[in-house]
Amino acid sequence: MSLAERVLDGDIRAAARLMRDIDDRFKSAVEELKTLYPHTGNAYIIGITGPPGAGKSTLVDQIVAAYRKRDLLVGVVAIDPTSPFSGGAILGDRIRMNRHADDAGVFIRSLATRGALGGLSRSTMDVANVMDAMGMDVIVIETVGVGQDEVDIVSTAHTTVVVMVPGLGDDIQAIKAGILEIGDVFVVNKADRDGAERTARELTTMLEMKHPDDDGWFPRVMKTEGSRGVGIEELVEEFDAHRTYLKESGALQRLIEERNAKVFADTLRDELFDSVMSAISANGTYQEILTGLRDRSTDPYSAVQKVMAGSAFT
Amino acid sequence: MAERRVRVLVGKPGLDGHDRGAKIIARAFRDAGFEVIYTGLHQTPEQIVSAAIQEDVDCVALSILSGAHNTLLPAVKEILVEKGAADIVLMAGGVIPEDDIPGLKKAGIAEVFTPGTSTETIVGWVRDNITPHA
Ligand code: B12
Ligand SMILES: Nc1nc2c(ncn2[C@@H]2O[C@H](COP(=O)(O)OP(=O)(O)OP(=O)(O)O)[C@@H](O)[C@H]2O)c(=O)[nH]1
Numbered sequence: 001m002s003l004a005e006r007v008l009d010g011d012i013r014a015a016a017r018l019m020r021d022i023d024d025r026f027k028s029a030v031e032e033l034k035t036l037y038p039h040t041g042n043a044y045i046i047g048i049t050g051p052p053g054a055g056k057s058t059l060v061d062q063i064v065a066a067y068r069k070r071d072l073l074v075g076v077v078a079i080d081p082t083s084p085f086s087g088g089a090i091l092g093d094r095i096r097m098n099r100h101a102d103d104a105g106v107f108i109r110s111l112a113t114r115g116a117l118g119g120l121s122r123s124t125m126d127v128a129n130v131m132d133a134m135g136m137d138v139i140v141i142e143t144v145g146v147g148q149d150e151v152d153i154v155s156t157a158h159t160t161v162v163v164m165v166p167g168l169g170d171d172i173q174a175i176k177a178g179i180l181e182i183g184d185v186f187v188v189n190k191a192d193r194d195g196a197e198r199t200a201r202e203l204t205t206m207l208e209m210k211h212p213d214d215d216g217w218f219p220r221v222m223k224t225e226g227s228r229g230v231g232i233e234e235l236v237e238e239f240d241a242h243r244t245y246l247k248e249s250g251a252l253q254r255l256i257e258e259r260n261a262k263v264f265a266d267t268l269r270d271e272l273f274d275s276v277m278s279a280i281s282a283n284g285t286y287q288e289i290l291t292g293l294r295d296r297s298t299d300p301y302s303a304v305q306k307v308m309a310g311s312a313f314t
Numbered sequence: 315m316a317e318r319r320v321r322v323l324v325g326k327p328g329l330d331g332h333d334r335g336a337k338i339i340a341r342a343f344r345d346a347g348f349e350v351i352y353t354g355l356h357q358t359p360e361q362i363v364s365a366a367i368q369e370d371v372d373c374v375a376l377s378i379l380s381g382a383h384n385t386l387l388p389a390v391k392e393i394l395v396e397k398g399a400a401d402i403v404l405m406a407g408g409v410i411p412e413d414d415i416p417g418l419k420k421a422g423i424a425e426v427f428t429p430g431t432s433t434e435t436i437v438g439w440v441r442d443n444i445t446p447h448a
């Protein structure tokens with residue numbers, strides 16, 4: 001049996017190995033993903049982003065528990081940064097969620113960014129697809145949270161959750177404008193701390209300025225206490241509300257279409273680059289171009305045009 | 315192009331709260347270019363094995379300073395075998411008397427490192443003995 005067939009058969013080790021093949025960019029993984037593709041598109045994907053230490057993993061743990069109470073199967077993809085110095089990584093999100101490790105209804109996978117900059121790893125979407133094909137009802141993705149431009153999560157998740165903490169004070173003005181645009185739900189976690197109410201109010205005000213009563217979705221600000229599980233039921237109900245909105249408003253269809261287009265474009269870009277690059281490397285053109293650039297007998301623009309003129313597309 | 319990155323689970327089974335050694339090992343592994351899944355304190359053998367399988371690690375590296383190594387380490391090994399994951403190498407370190415080490419090796423623990431061992435020695439052992447899954 002192929003890995004993909006074993007995944008569909010419920011084989012956990014096969015799923016874990018396929019995720020590794022995807023992460024390590026094995027060519028064989030593409031074939032397996034083709035087999036799985038018809039079995040995907042069923043899971044509801046929630047993205048959790050926010051600054052380091054805001055309590056993202058703690059919330060993921062509680063959200064998993066809440067969905068398990070509803071008897072749903074839950075997958076988690078947790079991303080932490082790769083060290084630029086060694087290429088290694090310490091993936092520590094699991095510390096907060098490992099009580100679910102031996103629950104057969106939960107599958108948790110930690111991934112390293114491996115140089116990707118948008119808050120996810122390159123492999124995240126495909127790893128989530130494997131979980132989808134495994135039959136997970138809900139998939140929760142925790143982004144890296146180092147204050148990068150965590151925008152990739154928006155095109156990956158159905159519902160994007162931005163987690164903040166009290167005491168941002170005046171800093172809240174300095175929050176990158178982008179963060180207000182990406183959230184479908186905002187969470188002020190660590191509500192046990194001073195200033196939670198104020199932070200929530202300020203956030204709400206800023207959101208009201210951003211979204212002057214349009215008829216679409218207005219992101220609410222929820223307060224939680226991840227470490228004690230306070231406010232989680234309400235949070236999960238808000239996810240339900242957003243999901244219903246997506247379905248009923250037609251926004252879900254738009255989201256899916258945008259994502260399909262993006263996945264296709266990304267894949268095409270990668271494939272074209274890889275195939276052109278390996279072709280010109282193999283026939284010596286690449287070395288010639290580098291030599292030409294060195295003695296300035298050619299320029300990068302002409303060199304690319306020449307390569308493109310030799311391809312089947314122009 | 316496609317190249318395997320070594321993945322290692324570092325964790326602490328049982329009620330043992332000494333985590334300095336485990337953290338030092340996790341950092342040394344990261345600096346050696348490995349991907350370390352750090353599961354933290356108070357893990358049951360079942361949780362450790364399930365996490366190791368979901369994360370597709372090549373090696374489980376456990377730190378024990380509590381004295382419970384003779385029960386916890388063989389328990390982890392047994393569950394690995396039971397779950398069809400005997401190919402995942404099990405190694406350990408911490409306050410473990412020399413006299414106990416032969417018994418642990420017999421139970422399938424590949425290597426045991428005691429206090430004072432340099433992290434270079436430990437990283438070197440992993441490089442020499444762990445081949446990432448094909
Ligand atoms: C610091 C310390 C503490 C700190 C721990 C802080 C922390 N967050 O880690 C505190 C004060 C909290 C503490 C508490 C206790 N401690 Co204490 N503690 C120590 C002490 C002095 C040093 C441990 C240490 O951090 N060493 C530094 C690290 C870097 O070394 P290491 O962990 O040994 O790691 C090295 C190797 O062993 C190996 N290694 C370790 N783990 C791993 C894992 C892998 C995979 C690999 C490859 C290698 C490896 O590599 C490292 C580098 O060489 C030891 C005595 C000693 N000299 O070991 C006692 C000791 C471990 N503690 C002991 C005891 C009894 C306790 C207490 C129960 C009560 C008490 N009497 O104080 C409590 C229990 C706490 C709990 N909840 O479990 C005993 C354990 C007895 C036993 N095993 O039979 C010891 C041995 C002291 C003794 N001689 O009695 N302790
Ligand atoms: N006081 C308080 N502490 C909390 C709460 N939720 C989480 N924490 C603590 O905040 C710390 C960080 O929590 P994590 O869940 O690891 O945060 P994170 O956002 O996942 O962190 P990174 O993944 O490192 O970016 C931990 O010590 C948690 O116990 C809360 O509601 N109140």
Ligand SMILES: [Mg+2]
Pocket residue numbers: 056057058092093142
């Ligand atoms: Mg985290």
